[in-house]
Amino acid sequence: MALYHIYLLAYSTITLLFSGVALSRYLRHELELNLPSVLLLLLPMILQPLSQFILGGILGLIVFATACYYIFNNLPQGYLPVKEKAVLITGCDTGFGHGAAKHLDALGFYVFAGCLKKGGDGEQALVSECSNRLVTLQLDVTSDDQVKAALEVVKQHLTNKELWGLVNNAGVCIMVETEVCSLDMFQKLWEINCLGQVRMVKAFLPLLRRFKGRIVNVTSLCAQLYTPSLPAYCSSKAAAAMFTDVLRNEVKKWGINVSSIEPAGFKTAATTSGLMQQTITDMKERLPAELRPIYGDHYFNVMQSRLYKENDPRLETDLTSVYHAITHALLARRSKTRYVCGYFAPVLAWMFNHLPNPVLDFIASFSGTLVTKADIVPNGNKKSQTSTKNAAVKQD
Structure with missing residues (x-):
């Protein structure tokens, strides 16, 4: 009893x-x-x-x-009015940024859409399909000069409006193992995926502080899920996620809310464009001489075959959940600190936060990105294996 x-x-x-x-x-x-x-x-x-x-x-x-x-x-949230609110989004040429710019423009936001390629197809599509409230900017988040120029353009256009939101979306992904990936490529991904967000925050924080606005950093579920063959991407996104958490606590005193968007696998230009294929080709051509006997043509052919395809079942095609998460982070009276987007993303996030590493390593072994010994030297090809070993001995 x-x-x-x-x-x-x-x-x-x-x-x-x-x-x-x-x-x-x-x-x-x-x-x-x-x-x-x-x-x-x-x-x-x-x-x-x-x-x-x-x-x-x-x-x-x-x-x-x-x-x-x-x-x-999951209680229905109260939302703030959109009226006279402006938002700056980076990486609007394609993918999440492009779709979010259209979505927020349709809601009535004044949108500053940062595009890497001014005059490109993505920028032209935004100009033709959105209202006159949307302004496109030439914006490479790795360039101090372009970030400063974008800041001046935003200041000129604000007049009676408030810069309510900064959405750091610009990002890039490559699939190649650590030993094969050049240091320059590591630096490029860190510059775009992490330091680009830092650069934008430092430039636009004074405006956001004035209006007690919102910062939304698009990171990735890969910030938590260590994924084989994505060392540069995972590490840069993990750094961006940690930066977001630290920043959130630092700017609370100014009344600024900071949220991170963590998408799983979605079909965007970052995942299905020719950039990954070209990167693997470049890595093959620039491979150091001492690694060529180990990583031969078979390895690079396998890596090419494992890249995401146009109709890849591993990728979600509906990006709506990401747009809604960005909208909620910008307008909800009580925004969340973290938005996990994707059908199975919450389950994956829970697994990688609670299961022991040996279990997670076993799960990772079934991913399409893990490279095995057979992927470097074809199974059953003893002659190839012997020649590879002999070549490696000669190099030693």
Whole structure:
């Protein structure tokens, strides 16, 4: 009987906490009161007896607490008005940045769309398909001069508007192993994926501080998921993710919210363009002489075959979840610190945060990016294996 009262007290405490925190958020206008939100608020009252009397014990308590946490995080949010708000987005030539620029323009934002190629197809598409509120900028996030020039253009166009948001989206991805990847390529990815975000934040923080705006950094689920053959990409995105977490705590005192968007595998120009193919070709041509006996033609052919294809089933084609996450980060009265985007992304994120490394290594061994010994020297080709070993001995 004593145990029953302990469980009953635990259920009552969880219910009161849920109701109290939900009420406080509503009073701060952070929740939107409508039929879906009312139904979600009533759901714990139905789940409590089901968990308590059907599942029972500690299992029922865990299920009930988890359900309340999930319901609370998915309550309909109250949104801020878009009126007179401006947002700057980097990497708008293609992919997430291009789509987000169109999406935010349709919502009524004044959009500054930074494009790497001024006059390119992506920039022309934005000009022709969006409203006159959208302004395109020549913007290479690795160039101090172009970032400073973009800052001056934004200042000239703001007038009575506020720079409410900075969306650091520009990024690039390559697939090649550490030993084969040149140091220059590592530096390029770090410059774009991480230092580019730092450069943009340092330039535009004074404007954002004036209006207590939002910073949204697009990182990647690969910041958590170590993926074979993506060392430069994973490390640069992990650095960007950590920078975002540190920045969020630093700028709280100015009333600035900082969020990170962590997409999984989506079909964009970064994943399906010819850049990856060209990079592997360049790495093959620039391979140091001492590595050529080890990494032969077969290795590079295998790497080419494992790149993402146009209709690759590993990639999601609908980018809507990313646009909605960016919108929520910019406009929700209580934005989230982290948005994981993709069908299976939450499951993958949970696995890599909770499972031990030996299990994760085993899972990684089934990924299409892992290179095995057979990928370097074809299986069954003893002559090739012998010649490779002899060549390696000669190099030694």
